[in-house]
Amino acid sequence: MALTDIHGQQRAIRFLRQLLKKEAVPHAFLFSGMAGVGKFAAAMELAKALNCLSPQDYDSCGRCSSCHKLEEGLHPDLIHITNEGVFIKLEQIRDLMKRFRFRPFEGKFRVVIIQDAQKLMEPAANAMLKILEEPPKANIFILLATESQMLLPTIVSRCCQVRFQPLADEIVAEWLAREGGLSPDHAYGIARLAAGSIEKARWFSDEDRVAGWKKVVGKLENLDGLSILDFFPMVSDWAKNRESAEQDLEFIRLWVRDLILFRVAGAKSSPQGQAPPKLVSTARPPAREASPGASLTFELNGRTKEAARSVAPERLFFLYHNVEQAMQGLKVNANLQMTLESVCLAIKDSLYGKGGWHSFPKRRQDLPF
Template identity: 40%
Template sequence: MWMQKGFTGQPQAQRMLLRMTREGRLPHAVLLTGMPGIGKKALALECAKAVNCLSFRKEDSRIAGGALTMACGQCLACTKIARGVHPDVLVIAKDGTSIKLEQIRSLKERCRVHPYEGQRRVIILEDCQDLTEEASNALLKILEEPPASNLFLLLAPEPYSLMPTIVSRCCPIRCRPLDPQDVAAMLQDELSLDPTRAARLARLSFGSLERARTWAREGLLERMEAVMDRLERLLRCSMIEFFQDVAQWAKETENLEQDLECIKFAVREVLRNTLRSSAKAAGAAGDSNDRTPWRQLPVDSLLLVLEVIETAAQHQRAHVAKQLLLEAVCLKIKDVVYGQGGKGHRYPFPRGRKNLSL
């Protein structure tokens, strides 16, 4: 674990949970939302410690530097939770690709009995967006008539990814992206990266430690440079060469969704640098990572490229033909960079198995 004393990745959410816990106002169900890799599960475990800590006092909530800690971290309950062996802290994860009805039924049986040794049983449900319809309905029945001494902590990217009736029975708390400086420090500590590389990965992760780790371990910075070099060659070549090169790209790539993500993050990095440069005095130099022709594009055009990539990712998940999708993406981007740059449908995306509304 990257945190050494307490959890400091989500200070605002932590303060809210701590205040409700100390004032006895913690509801039976809390929904923690936010992008993956920002510490929602770690925050849920700290909350589990807070409600079951054996020696924590209210005045202990302030430690050096103004950071917060929700529990002592040293008592028997805290150490058991940290090791994942506390009998009253249950973590429900996906079984395959979803959380299934049998898992929720088993959970319901566990909730009928009193906690074994803690003050409250804490149930942490990861990836609630992947609940099956039957599992969602079963969970809803539990939340409608919550068993005593049970605390449900639901984790999901967005509230709209769950049934509205489930959301309405939870106290929603939004978790924010992590500070890039914290992400960079964690990468240096965990993976022994040099400060410059760690800082760039932290910026590209947009606050997600999980994404930054993935980019670092899989060498996606180098992959992004290769993808962008290839895209820029396509934007400048003749149309005959264009279709030949796209066909070769479609044949060679093993993960088109990852290639699209590389383009998206490269353009987002340029957009960030463009906005930062525009805030400086006229003629200020851009970031060394800016690329031609991207750094000459206005903000509206960069946003339009991002929209193209997001739409392409939706079609890719709908199992469209890889080469046709790449052709449409590159032609649309070529039109934005060197053409009219309008929002027309001159190069429509191919249709997949799902009827997507565009």
């Protein structure tokens, strides 16, 4: 394994190899991007390339003693810091600072990988900032973050930021087929749910979770015809499980994305036995000129299709952003029940109501109930 063996992150890997080629590797990196897209693998491969005893074409050889030790996690100059409990604590950063009294033992560089750097508690983040302000020689810091906006801006500004994109469905599906022995159809179905993340793909390999997706979609489909007397108790019941709520909102986002694909591009679910065509995007709302071949996560039911056909695409894009905002809100501890009420009301109104989303309904018959 080497930098060039990392799939789906060509731009990031090309950039890192250019730095190696120019011998212009900065003392601190911030690898940002969703979980499960190869940030840690790239950090490890960069550590190998930096310390390789016989580098080849600005990459590691994979055969020398340094490469072997790094691969086996036995290299004394690799430090991997992860959260202890919920956060990365000040003591962990203080312990790290003690190591700087010594030069790297074996390698040219000591490589410090900080996993989930957004979990640095404030005192730990301040200590980390001090290190980055006066970096010790021959140390390379690689901060990995899924939500770089949660880091201190002063830390971000001292790092060379490398963005990692969600992986293409084909790459995730190939991985599932190779590592999990899944059939191509099954692998593609899960890859779509995973939205570009190997970590999520692994998570969705569990049948119970696919059942969770179907349960959420069932609730959304039932919004049609749900009376006001049933609506609020349904949401209140849903909001009891905060643990699954973030995942449920991700399911809702995927479902709305499917509505957009269906409405704008006339997408269908992939026919059995055929390799599904390439998706437009897994991370953003699909472009308006989406390919007619773009495929859905799962087949939409007849009533949902009928409703989606009669809705203006702008309204579906609005819904998509509404769900994204709700997801952001939950990350900063928004009230779960109110969040779900807002999202479900917007879906009910947009798909099954008669009122305009941009204005307060003026007539009783325009209300979604």
